[in-house]
Amino acid sequence: MFAKEKTVMEENRVRLICKRTVVSTKPVEQGRLYRFSVFDHVMEPNHIRFVYYYQSSKTREPGEITKKLRESLAYTLNCYPIVTGRLVKETDGTEENRWKVKSNDAGVRMIEARATGTVEEWRRSVNREEELKLVHWEDMYHLPYYWSTFYVQVTEFESGGLAIGLSCTHLLADPVCAMMFIRTWADLTLTRNMMTPPIFHSLPPRRFSSHKLSNNQLLSHYIKYCSLTAPPLNITEDHMVTITLLFPDPMVQSGENEAGLTAFEILSGLFCVCVSRAKGKRNELTDMSLCLDVRKLLRLDQSYFGNCMVYHKVHYSKPVKAIDRLLLLSYVVQEIHNVTKGLLDYHAVMDLVEWLGSNNNNPISNGSDLVCTNLENMGNPRPMMFEEDLMLSHLSCYVEGPVAGGGQVIVLPSSSGDGPMSRVVMVSLPQREMVKVLEDELLQSFSPVLLWRLQNKKINKD
Amino acid sequence: AKHLTMSPPKMPDLSTSTKHKYVKLGYQYLVNNFLTLLLIPILAYTALELFRMGPEEILNHLNSLNFNLLHILCSSFLIIFVSTVYFMSKPRTIYLVDYSCFKPPVTCRVPFATFMEHSRLNLIDSPKSVEFQMRILERSGLGEETCLPPAIHYIPPTPTMDAARSEAELVIFTAMDDLFKKTGLKPKDIDILIVNCSLFSPTPSLSAMIINKYKLRSNIKSLNLSGMGCSASLISVDVARDLLQVHPNSNAVIVSTEIITPNYYQGKERAMLLPNCLFRMGAAAILLSNRRSDRWRAKYKLCHLVRTHRGAEDKSYYCVYQQEDDESHVGINLNKDLMAIAGEALKSNITTIGPLVLPASEQLLFLTSLIGRKIFNAKWKPYIPDFKMAFEHFCIHAGGRAVIDELQKNLQLSAEHVEASRMTLHRFGNTSSSSLWYELSYIEAKGKMKRGDRVWQIAFGSGFKCNSAVWKSNRTIKTPTEGPWSDCIDRYPVFIPEVVKL
Numbered sequence: 001m002f003a004k005e006k007t008v009m010e011e012n013r014v015r016l017i018c019k020r021t022v023v024s025t026k027p028v029e030q031g032r033l034y035r036f037s038v039f040d041h042v043m044e045p046n047h048i049r050f051v052y053y054y055q056s057s058k059t060r061e062p063g064e065i066t067k068k069l070r071e072s073l074a075y076t077l078n079c080y081p082i083v084t085g086r087l088v089k090e091t092d093g094t095e096e097n098r099w100k101v102k103s104n105d106a107g108v109r110m111i112e113a114r115a116t117g118t119v120e121e122w123r124r125s126v127n128r129e130e131e132l133k134l135v136h137w138e139d140m141y142h143l144p145y146y147w148s149t150f151y152v153q154v155t156e157f158e159s160g161g162l163a164i165g166l167s168c169t170h171l172l173a174d175p176v177c178a179m180m181f182i183r184t185w186a187d188l189t190l191t192r193n194m195m196t197p198p199i200f201h202s203l204p205p206r207r208f209s210s211h212k213l214s215n216n217q218l219l220s221h222y223i224k225y226c227s228l229t230a231p232p233l234n235i236t237e238d239h240m241v242t243i244t245l246l247f248p249d250p251m252v253q254s255g256e257n258e259a260g261l262t263a264f265e266i267l268s269g270l271f272c273v274c275v276s277r278a279k280g281k282r283n284e285l286t287d288m289s290l291c292l293d294v295r296k297l298l299r300l301d302q303s304y305f306g307n308c309m310v311y312h313k314v315h316y317s318k319p320v321k322a323i324d325r326l327l328l329l330s331y332v333v334q335e336i337h338n339v340t341k342g343l344l345d346y347h348a349v350m351d352l353v354e355w356l357g358s359n360n361n362n363p364i365s366n367g368s369d370l371v372c373t374n375l376e377n378m379g380n381p382r383p384m385m386f387e388e389d390l391m392l393s394h395l396s397c398y399v400e401g402p403v404a405g406g407g408q409v410i411v412l413p414s415s416s417g418d419g420p421m422s423r424v425v426m427v428s429l430p431q432r433e434m435v436k437v438l439e440d441e442l443l444q445s446f447s448p449v450l451l452w453r454l455q456n457k458k459i460n461k462d
Numbered sequence: 463a464k465h466l467t468m469s470p471p472k473m474p475d476l477s478t479s480t481k482h483k484y485v486k487l488g489y490q491y492l493v494n495n496f497l498t499l500l501l502i503p504i505l506a507y508t509a510l511e512l513f514r515m516g517p518e519e520i521l522n523h524l525n526s527l528n529f530n531l532l533h534i535l536c537s538s539f540l541i542i543f544v545s546t547v548y549f550m551s552k553p554r555t556i557y558l559v560d561y562s563c564f565k566p567p568v569t570c571r572v573p574f575a576t577f578m579e580h581s582r583l584n585l586i587d588s589p590k591s592v593e594f595q596m597r598i599l600e601r602s603g604l605g606e607e608t609c610l611p612p613a614i615h616y617i618p619p620t621p622t623m624d625a626a627r628s629e630a631e632l633v634i635f636t637a638m639d640d641l642f643k644k645t646g647l648k649p650k651d652i653d654i655l656i657v658n659c660s661l662f663s664p665t666p667s668l669s670a671m672i673i674n675k676y677k678l679r680s681n682i683k684s685l686n687l688s689g690m691g692c693s694a695s696l697i698s699v700d701v702a703r704d705l706l707q708v709h710p711n712s713n714a715v716i717v718s719t720e721i722i723t724p725n726y727y728q729g730k731e732r733a734m735l736l737p738n739c740l741f742r743m744g745a746a747a748i749l750l751s752n753r754r755s756d757r758w759r760a761k762y763k764l765c766h767l768v769r770t771h772r773g774a775e776d777k778s779y780y781c782v783y784q785q786e787d788d789e790s791h792v793g794i795n796l797n798k799d800l801m802a803i804a805g806e807a808l809k810s811n812i813t814t815i816g817p818l819v820l821p822a823s824e825q826l827l828f829l830t831s832l833i834g835r836k837i838f839n840a841k842w843k844p845y846i847p848d849f850k851m852a853f854e855h856f857c858i859h860a861g862g863r864a865v866i867d868e869l870q871k872n873l874q875l876s877a878e879h880v881e882a883s884r885m886t887l888h889r890f891g892n893t894s895s896s897s898l899w900y901e902l903s904y905i906e907a908k909g910k911m912k913r914g915d916r917v918w919q920i921a922f923g924s925g926f927k928c929n930s931a932v933w934k935s936n937r938t939i940k941t942p943t944e945g946p947w948s949d950c951i952d953r954y955p956v957f958i959p960e961v962v963k964l
Contacts, residue, residue, distance in 0.1 A: 020615040021576050025568035027606040074569045086575070105606060106575035109617075146579045 013122070014115045014133040014155060022070055022152070023107035024077035024084055033090070034082050034101040036171065037203045038356035039307035041098060042226070042364050046170035046401025048178055049135045053119050054162040054390040065162060066112050066154045069386065072189035073110065073152065079184070079197045082172060082305065083108060087144045099171060101149075111136040111153040111165075119161030123394060123451060128242040128428075131396060135165025162390060174307045175397060175410075176293050179378045181305075186384040198305035204298060206350045218348045219355055221289070221313045226362040242428040243438075244396065245448040246414060249421045261337060263423050264411045268372035269333035271409045271427065272314075273325060274443050275370055278429075278436035285332065288314045289366055289405065290339055291373040294349050309373075310349060311366060311403070312339050325442050368406030373399070376423055379413025391415070394451070397426055407433070424451070490851070493823035554710070554752040556703050557760035558933060562640035563900050564633045564719075564745040565946040566609035566890075573606045574599055574964055577739075584618050588730040598739045600961045603863035603884065607950075608742040608891035613723045626662050626723040627671075633719055633745035634668065635675060641715070641747040644944070649676040654705050654714035658687040658694035658895055660924075661784075662721035672717065683709075691782070691923025692859060694718065695895035696931050699750070700767050706752040713753065719745035720894035729791030737794050740862055744893025744900065762933040765916070766818050770811040772926045778803050782924035794924075801868050807928035808872060808920070812847075815930055819852040819916075849873050853932070854915040856880065857901040859922055860887035869920070885954045890946070895921070900946060904954070907947040911939040 077084050085103035113134070115122065134155050141147040149172050153165035168178055180196065187195045250266045268290065276286040289311045295304055314335050375397065383392055397410050407429040414422040425448075429437065437443060438450070492499070512520065577599065581592050611632075613625035634657075641647065655678065657669040667686035672678070683705060687694055695718035702714040722743055727734050751760065772778035781797040797803075817825060824847040831845035849856075856879045858869050866887065870880045882901040886893075890900050898919045905911055915935040922928055942948060 018616045018620065020612075020617060021580065022569075023571055023573055023576055025571065027571075027573060030606075071569050104575040105573040106579055107573070143582070146582050 013117065013130070014113050017112040017114060019109060019111050019136075021107040021148070022073050022077065022110045023105060024081075025074050026078050028081045028084065028103050028105045030104070032081065032103045033088075034085065034103065034200065035202065036099060036101075037306055038353055038360075039174075039203070039310070040171055042222075042356055042360070042362075043170040043174070043307050043403065044099070044363050046363075046399060046403050047137060047167060048170055048173065048175055049132065049137060049167040049398040049400070050165065050175075050178060050182070051131060051134050051396040052164045052166075052182060052384070052392060053123065053394040053396075054164070054386065055119050055393045056160055056162065056387075056390050058389045059160070062114065062156060062158070063112075065387070066156060069154055069164070069185075069189065070110060070112075072386075073108075073185060076181075076185045076188050076194070077108065079194060080181070080305075081105075082200060083150050083168075083181070085149075087140075087147065087149065087171075089144075101172070106148070108150040108152060109136070109138075109148040111151065113153060113155040115155050115157050115163070116159075117157060118159040119157050119163065119393060121159075122157065122161075122163075128240075128398075132398070134163045135167050137167040140169075161393075162386075164386075170307070170399070170401065170403070173305065174293075174309045175373065175375055175399070176295070176302070176309065176378065177305045179375070179384075180303055183384050186386045189386045190388070196303050199301055199303050200305050203353060204300070206354075207346075216348050216351050217315060217343055218310060218312050219352050221311065222352055222355070222360075222364060225311070225367060226360050226364050239431045240428055241431050241434050242398070242426060243434065244394075244451040245425045245427065246451055247423050247425060247446055247448050248419060250423060250446055251421055260341065261333065262340075262376070263421060264372075264374045264376045265333050265336045265340065267411050267423060267425055268336055268374075268409060269329050270443065270446065271372065271425075271437070272332050272336075272370065273329050274437045274440040275407060275429065275433060277440060278433040283319070285316055287367075287369040289369045289371050290314060290336065291371055291403075292340060292344060293374065294344070297344070297346050297349055310344070310352065311364065311371070312344050313369070314339055329442065363402065365402035366405030370407045370409065371403065371405040372409040372411070373397075374411055376411045376413055383415075395424065398428075404428070406430075490821070490823040493826055494821045496822065554707055555757075556706055556764040557751050557753075557756050557936070558762040558764065559713070559749040559751050559756050559760045560641065560645045561746055561748040561761075561899055561902075562637050562644055563896065563903050563946045564637040564640075564743075566633075566743050570609035570612065570615070570743065571607055572610045572615075572742075574604075574962065578964060580615075580617060584728070585730055591730040591732060591735060594732045595735050595739055596964055598736060600964055601863065602739055603866075603887045603958050604740070604742075604891050605888040605956070605958075607889055611721075611723050611743050614726050619726050619728065621723045621726055623664065623724070626721055627664065629723045629743070630659070630662065630664075630668055630671065630719070630721050631675075633721075633743060634672060634717055634747075637717065637719075637745045637747040638672065638676070638715075641749060645749050647713070647715075647749060649678055651713065652678055652682060652715050653709060653712035654702060655682055655684040655717075656687065656698040656702055656714065657685070657717045657719075658690060658698045659719050659721055660689055660691055660694060660894065661725045662723075663688035668717075691925055691927060692720075692861060692892075692894045692897075693921035693923030693925075693927045693929040695746070695898055696767065696919065696921050696929040697769065697927075699748075699764070699931060700769060700929075702750050703764060703767060706750065709752075711753050713749060713751040713756075716748040716750065717745065718748070718895040718899070720896070725792075725794075727791060727793035729787045729789050729793060731787045731791075731793065731795075733795050733797075734787060734791075734793030736796050740892040742891030742893055744890055744896045746896035746899035748899065757936075760936050761939065762917070763936055764931065765934050766815060766930075766932040768811055768815045768818070768930050770807060770814065770928045772803070772807050772810065772928070778807070778926035781926055801864055803926050804865060804922050804928070805868060805872060807922065807926050808869065811920070811928040811930055812849075815932070816847055819918075819932055820847050820849070821851055824848055824851060846872070846874060849918070850875065850879070852916065853918040854912075855882070855902075855905050855910065855917040857898045857905075857917060857919040858883040859920060860884075860890075860892055860897040860901065861922060862892060863887065865922065881955050884958060885956070888956060888958055889950065889954070895923075903943070903945045904947055904951075906939045907941065907943045907945060907951040908954075909939070909941040911935050913938045 081103040082101050084107050085101040086106050087099050088102045089097055090100055136151045136153045150168045155163040184196055250263045272285055272288050279286055291309050291311050293309050295308045316335055392415055395412050410426045412424045414424045578596055581595050585591050611629040613620050655669050659668055669684040669686040690697055698716045702716055706712055722741055727738050781800050781803050783795045785795055786792050828845050828847050835842045858866055860883050866880055866883045882904045885904055886897055886900045898921055913935055917933045919931045
């Protein structure tokens with residue numbers, strides 16, 4: 001049975017229909033140049049890819065929904081002159097040789113495709129490589145002025161359902177504003193109203209007088225990791241695989257009853273513990289960085305368009321002993337909580353902004369750390385719907401580049417059908433570690449549902 | 463590329479120019495109203511004589527002429543006979559009831575940056591050709607809102623026959639639906655249907671496509687003109703006019719369009735890349751009628767239509783030539799002396815239309831200058847008649863910025879006269895045969911069309927042809943008008959720089 005599924009997987013199920021450029025419906029004001037913030041510059045070599053899966057209860061003519069989405073995308077782009085512009089490097093006197101966006105009205109690339117089967121069948125049998133066929137991406141051309149920074153792919157499933165892929169360079173956007181872009185587009189398609197238009201501006205200056213922290217862990221992390229050059233060897237050797245797990249109720253399972261903990265903290269702690277064991281570390285925990293959105297900290301609206309997520313390493317204050325794993329989990333979760341609630345504060349971030357602006361020209365790399373990204377609140381307050389009958393069934397997120405570190409755990413909201421406390425986690429690890437993590441009893445005690453099959457490996461749990 | 467050397471006209475001394483103006487005005491008034499001026503003294507003399515004679519003397523004079531019944535009857539019959547022959551042989555007046563232009567959907571918009579990017583991606587091995595296209599686009603006079611059909615937006619473009627038919631259906635049916643709405647015309651009432659589309663001619667024809675879609679009558683007189691270039695709209699009007707002379711109490715629908723999809727040149731020859739930069743999606747549907755009942759609601763009356771064909775000369779024939787390039791890509795080759803040939807064709811056309819429309823004063827001056835040059839001194843400057851006296855509005859085919867500049871210079875028109883053409887080129891690009899109707903729509907949208915205004919439409923086309931039509935406005939058109947300009951007319955006129963830096 002498995003062999004037959006394997007051949008189905010290998011068939012070319014995604015058929016490209018065309019590639020074109022979608023432009024805004026109104027011409028842009030020519031000649032405007034947008035500068036990037038220090039957070040943008042530091043993320044330059046990476047790119048993001050999202051895939052949104054929608055199931056439909058209505059049958060449609062092939063191409064009908066694609067046409068409608070293309071038109072609404074054109075209207076959406078009226079609010080995103082940065083997205084339809086192109087990268088230029090201009091010496092400006094003060095800022096030499098850094099990227100800027102020239103808003104020249106060139107548009108975004110859109111790819112239209114068809115896939116066989118239904119969304120459910122696809123999700124059951126596909127792996128990372130296949131999924132990436134649903135979201136087109138092109139690395140920067142030799143002439144960046146003709147290179148689109150955003151790519152949108154709409155794939156209609158012949159037997160029902162839709163997949164929308166969005167990829168973009170990390171220089172322009174972080175996962176939060178990329179998801180907000182989809183939200184704005186969905187709102188416009190559904191209600192013909194733009195409810196959360198993006199806001200573009202530079203990072204606000206420091207609010208109170210300068211207050212350099214003596215022990216700014218966030219800053220030290222960046223200072224160390226911005227000068228990392230080549231990725232450590234063990235990453236390139238071992239093949240990375242990605243799986244998706246659905247956790248129905250991590251808070252309850254963990255037994256944690258301390259107020260103020262979030263599902264993200266618990267899940268990150270869980271994976272830290274499991275990955276440490278998978279790596280064979282007996283008395284220590286794996287290096288871990290948290291990728292957190294600091295818009296609220298900086299008093300920015302969620303519609304702020306641009307990078308606003310920082311990487312904060314988790315430090316273990318006490319030496320670790322491999323005893324009761326639940327206690328270990330509790331300890332790690334506490335350390336994570338210390339970061340999110342204590343160490344990561346306004347001044348730490350502003351010190352970082354100042355340092356990045358004056359001393360740093362290098363992008364950040366996360367080395368071989370495990371990177372846990374918090375996107376669990378992006379499903380609020382309402383789901384991202386393009387049409388009344390299209391239900392968002394699943395969301396995949398990939399971040400590629402030096403910030404991907406040695407492994408990724410991305411915590412995403414779950415579709416409303418699974419309960420408000422459920423979370424979907426996309427885990428990317430080297431293959432050997434992934435197998436061990438999935439067999440870990442601690443992980444299994446959280447009753448995760450494996451939404452995908454692991455590539456080339458038989459998994460007992462389903 | 464056509465070079466434009468527009469040196470500003472020399473400003474003569476102000477006092478002499480004012481004197482010249484008054485002399486000219488006096489001369490024009492004298493010559494144009496010559497007959498009236500002659501008639502007044504005669505009438506005055508006759509009236510005086512009659513008053514002097516008194517009624518009895520008049521009656522005596524009449525009696526002496528010895529009229530009897532036979533004389534009176536014969537004279538009456540003669541008068542009635544002559545009037546009948548006159549009215550029967552007078553050509554029927556052709557009325558333009560209304561027309562509608564296709565407004566492209568905003569999602570088909572092609573900004574300069576997107577056009578250049580696609581050009582670069584599709585012609586990845588020919589950077590010089592891409593550079594050439596960029597230079598053309600910078601100086602083209604087009605704006606950022608012109609539209610290309612969906613098939614051309616693909617990378618690489620996919621000009622299939624299906625896509626061409628879709629474009630044809632989109633532009634033609636939209637224009638026709640709009641025409642039906644504006645005029646209240648029922649599809650079953652169309653007597654004559656003429657479609658002109660130069661470069662796309664499928665089987666069944668586009669006119670058959672329309673007949674199929676709208677379920678037109680089986681005895682409709684339908685015609686499909688293809689291959690006749692950008693002046694084909696006026697050719698269609700000419701054919702409609704002739705048909706409407708033969709068929710009383712009829713109407714004719716003309717559809718003018720150019721389908722871009724199958725003709726997008728995919729090679730790299732520079733002379734053949736030019737049309738890609740300029741041609742854009744557009745269509746117009748026009749309703750003509752010879753019914754007297756349409757006299758009141760029609761917008762225009764057709765006064766004259768002059769067609770000039772220079773195809774007998776090889777130079778003119780080959781100047782716009784469709785051919786295959788070295789890589790077997792089909793495209794339209796534009797010759798370098800296109801402007802010169804256009805100028806010649808225009809002169810030919812003017813020579814024919816001048817006597818029909820110019821007031822007597824201008825014709826006399828032109829005749830004098832012609833005779834003078836022939837007999838006395840060939841070096842005398844040829845007198846260019848002032849067409850501004852014959853027309854209030856000009857619609858010059860928006861073939862490209864160079865065409866408009868050339869005609870503005872040749873006919874000595876002001877910037878306001880060519881505004882309609884320039885703004886149409888900016889907003890819609892070169893829509894080929896339908897561009898004249900977009901320009902007319904612009905003039906109406908600006909509220910400049912008053913009753914009695916005369917419009918001169920000039921179109922050039924491959925062959926080489928120069929066709930012109932003269933319309934007289936039947937009523938004042940009130941703004942705001944419904945049409946392709948309705949949402950953007952307030953932004954116009956815009957200043958169009960010589961070169962737009964890309």
